Amino acid sequence: MPKGIVVVDKERCKGCGLCVEACPFKVLDFSSEYNSSGYQVTYMAHPEKCTGCAVCANVCPDVALEVYREERSVKGAT
Amino acid sequence: MSVEVAIPEGYVRAFAKPAALSDAKFTYCPGCHHGIITRLVAEVLDELGILERTVGIAPVGCAVFLDRFFHCDFVQAAHGRACAVATGIKRARPDLVVFTYQGDGDLAAIGTAETVHAANRGENITVIFVNNGIYGMTGGEMAPTTLPGQRTVTTPTGREPRLHGYPLKISEMLAQLDGPAYISRQAVFDYSHVVKAKRAVLKAFRNQLEGKGFSLVEILSTCPTNWRMSPTEAGRWVAERVTEVFPLGDLKDVG
Numbered sequence: 001m002p003k004g005i006v007v008v009d010k011e012r013c014k015g016c017g018l019c020v021e022a023c024p025f026k027v028l029d030f031s032s033e034y035n036s037s038g039y040q041v042t043y044m045a046h047p048e049k050c051t052g053c054a055v056c057a058n059v060c061p062d063v064a065l066e067v068y069r070e071e072r073s074v075k076g077a078t
Numbered sequence: 079m080s081v082e083v084a085i086p087e088g089y090v091r092a093f094a095k096p097a098a099l100s101d102a103k104f105t106y107c108p109g110c111h112h113g114i115i116t117r118l119v120a121e122v123l124d125e126l127g128i129l130e131r132t133v134g135i136a137p138v139g140c141a142v143f144l145d146r147f148f149h150c151d152f153v154q155a156a157h158g159r160a161c162a163v164a165t166g167i168k169r170a171r172p173d174l175v176v177f178t179y180q181g182d183g184d185l186a187a188i189g190t191a192e193t194v195h196a197a198n199r200g201e202n203i204t205v206i207f208v209n210n211g212i213y214g215m216t217g218g219e220m221a222p223t224t225l226p227g228q229r230t231v232t233t234p235t236g237r238e239p240r241l242h243g244y245p246l247k248i249s250e251m252l253a254q255l256d257g258p259a260y261i262s263r264q265a266v267f268d269y270s271h272v273v274k275a276k277r278a279v280l281k282a283f284r285n286q287l288e289g290k291g292f293s294l295v296e297i298l299s300t301c302p303t304n305w306r307m308s309p310t311e312a313g314r315w316v317a318e319r320v321t322e323v324f325p326l327g328d329l330k331d332v333g
Contacts, residue, residue, distance in 0.1 A: 007083050016109030016309040054093040055269045061113030062104050067093040068085050
């Protein structure tokens, strides 16, 4: 099980790629899917590498990402 | 969230949209740093628990639809006059938290006088100044903050300082005055700078709650559309070129 999960709000995503660039573990990439505005949305290409660090969500200009983290890793971090 | 995804048990939410933001989609272009800055303001309003008594002043420019994005009250000021409107609201209702959110075409060009005098009077307001060095909404004309040599639609061969003047350093100007309590310049081109920028925005709002006076946070932003760059190239341009002319850091802090 991955340590983190990124949930993409496909309708908010504008496919700018800032999250793809920012992810330290190269988890995210552009999917082959387009949303109703015609933007190529982001998706978890390598979900097993995700740590739930939320760097992607912090640099997302459209608040399109929601990040979940395994409960243990949250406790371990604090 | 419009997407419902089943999250397996044992996971906690590490990041979600701030409660101060509505469900309305941002009207900014793809990859524009405006969206990050708007979110930082919303996160700060949430953290300080002041949403119910906050009034924002929207500018003329790309952020003109701010009232749609936030769950607090908004006034949309005439071009450049946000600090003057904020002054009026804050003086009439000192119990409210009043902030303006302005771009460089609004605050540093047509609104220079209002901004300088509000700062000089030390009005107890918070100003978020988004500097992307160009007029974004109107199609990419040269702004007072455009870098020397930078191409815009009105300086197609690049800004020539002897003809068009030098970039206007509003934060340095205001830091010379006795009125302001806090003047800081930040950027949001990567994660660590987003964290620092949020700390500065938080401080600017806290100063107002503590009655310290005029606080301005200038945040260097991008305009991928009018700079004719990809969002990642634009971020790199800010990191490498814009910060040379507009160095980051606190310019004034009375503590």
